[in-house]
Amino acid sequence: MPRMGRIVVPNYPHHVVQRGHNRQVVFVGDQDYHRYIADLRELKDVFGINVYAYCLMTNHVHLLLAPGEAIAGLGLLMKALAARATRYRNRLEGRTGTLWESRYKSSVVESDAYLLACCRYIELNPVRARMVAEAGDYPWSSYQMRATDQANSDWLDIDPCFIALGDTPERRRVRYMEFMRQAVTSSEIELIRTALQRGQLTGSARFVDEIERIQGQRIELRGQGRPRKVSEK
Template sequence: MGYQKRTWYPGVIYHITSRGNRKEIIYKDIRDRYVFLNIIENSLEYYKGEFSIICYCIMSNHFHLMIETKDTHIKHFMSRINSQYAKYFNQKYEYVGYLFQGRYYSQIIDSDLELMEVSRYIHLNPVRANIVKKPEHYIWSSYSMYLGIGKKRIVQTEKLIDCFNTMKNYKMFVEEVGNG
């Protein structure tokens, strides 16, 4: 039985999640997470302007990306980052077989409200998992970049900040749920 084709059209924004096979850990140390971010950065460069990362969060056994597409289907970007990371991981740890559990999950974001809610969900992931008390304390997400306290890397913050007018308003929006 084949996979159903993903809905895609130019300019769509996706919430993407990919999880380790059998929910196993896919980032065993700090270097693994840096390698993954470098693969994303290199893939953004490879596709030169075709994709923008709005936000992300890297957990131990899965990751979340919010990605805006231009004229290239998301499957090309995801295939590149997942296959390159799986190759790196399998070589490093001398594993064989699938690193990721099936196909990556994708959800189309089709309103500003959904964009805001999903970004909050992504940035609060480590808080809800009881890894940190505040989302800005988790260094493997883009949240600190939205607050202006983290080095801006791979993320284009403008689209989300435009929904809130200021970073301060975004922080209040995220943390009203995070502290409740």
């Protein structure tokens, strides 16, 4: 069966995952994580990409990225990030060859209903993997920047859904932390995970219709459901 072409839509968030080749470790020490984040911070502006969330795991990365009108920027960013990390690792270990799988996975995300849920999914990865007890304990994700007033958080892009959580930065941080503490249903996790693995859309049937109109092609929706909203206070 031929592989389905990747769906990339301008100005929409995309959940992206890239894994190490044969699931090998790609981040060995702190310096590896620092370098990747520095490269992400630099290259996002080069290719016109907004970064809404990230989480660097030992052998893969989760990113929530939104390209502008030039959709090629998404692929160029991922290619540049992978190339820099590969050159660094090969030089450090005196080796040759690839560090990453050749094809990253991606899923276009419905902003209104799923964007915050996808941020939560990404930032809770270390908790689900039992690496830490709470998202705030993990240093290599966007959660600490989103939930605290860190001086180095100015490069992380703030999506409209996060802004809508409150009329002040402090209010938004508090409500997002409350959202992170809510119980996450297995159906929400499965929907996000399956959409990513299959290259499908993360969203509702109406969202699929919207993207089909934009793309001019039929897109299959597998699995439906709506994540719980941030509770009103």
